């Protein structure tokens with residue numbers, strides 16, 4: 001995504017290339033104001049997401065066993081701090097699960113460039129969703145093969161939740177932990193929890209290669225918005241970059257005013273301060289253009305002066321389970337309000 005006007009210098013060429021031969025990797029997580037660290041040992045990990053690896057020409061050690069390892073650590077952590085079974089504990093567990101999925105996606109499929117290996121990441125995501133109601137929609141995009149992942153187990157979804165999972169091309173070492181993986185992890189956690197009466201779309205090809213145009217960027221969301229899979233009256237909530245430990249979510253100004261109003265009400269009720277991001281080019285744009293009421297919830301302040309956005313510094317250690325838990329609470333309340341409005 002980007003601002004609808006202006007240009008940000010990402011300065012990516014000066015960033016160091018991330019080592020792909022490392023034997024272990026440290027991932028840390030914020031939890032109840034404290035920071036916990038986990039070291040992931042490469043000898044516990046196995047290969048996966050081969051398409052993404054081939055496409056980048058790297059010899060990445062890939063990590064399918066990571067998910068169970070991470071979730072086990074999170075469960076132990078939750079038990080240690082005495083979580084009960086109420087709504088707050090439920091959101092915390094969702095935040096932790098989302099962070100685990102996000103970190104695992106970055107480890108398994110570090111480069112998820114649309115048309116150059118993103119299909120492997122789509123298959124990775126689909127494999128982590130309940131089989132029932134999951135479909136991978138493969139298509140030929142301008143730079144090459146792409147795939148959207150759909151998941152829906154309800155007949156008449158109250159809303160469509162959308163994230164992109166692809167990564168920006170041409171940034172050495174970029175794994176898109178916040179930009180792509182964080183909300184992918186959030187939607188994976190929500191879909192696996194299975195409580196929300198919604199449809200899920202994991203969209204490929206959000207990132208543009210050069211500049212957003214009819215042929216560059218938003219590939220998956222254009223395809224989805226024109227597909228007729230979801231009735232036009234269904235509200236569409238796009239979630240992007242919501243894993244930042246410094247949680248400052250905002251609404252795109254070019255989303256549906258009605259849906260923005262619902263999201264602002266939900267945010268107020270769950271105690272989330274929702275700012276105004278101004279006009280944003282993101283996956284909500286094709287849905288708005290096709291007549292949907294669509295909104296974009298995005299935290300476009302990532303690092304000092306947004307310095308980590310579109311750089312090799314966008315890594316899982318910058319993410320926070322607490323932020324993802326708050327995003328989950330916001331989404332849940334918004335869906336509840338939408339359900340009430342529909343009845």
Ligand SMILES: [Zn+2]
Nearest residue numbers: 001168179207
């Ligand atoms: Zn991006």
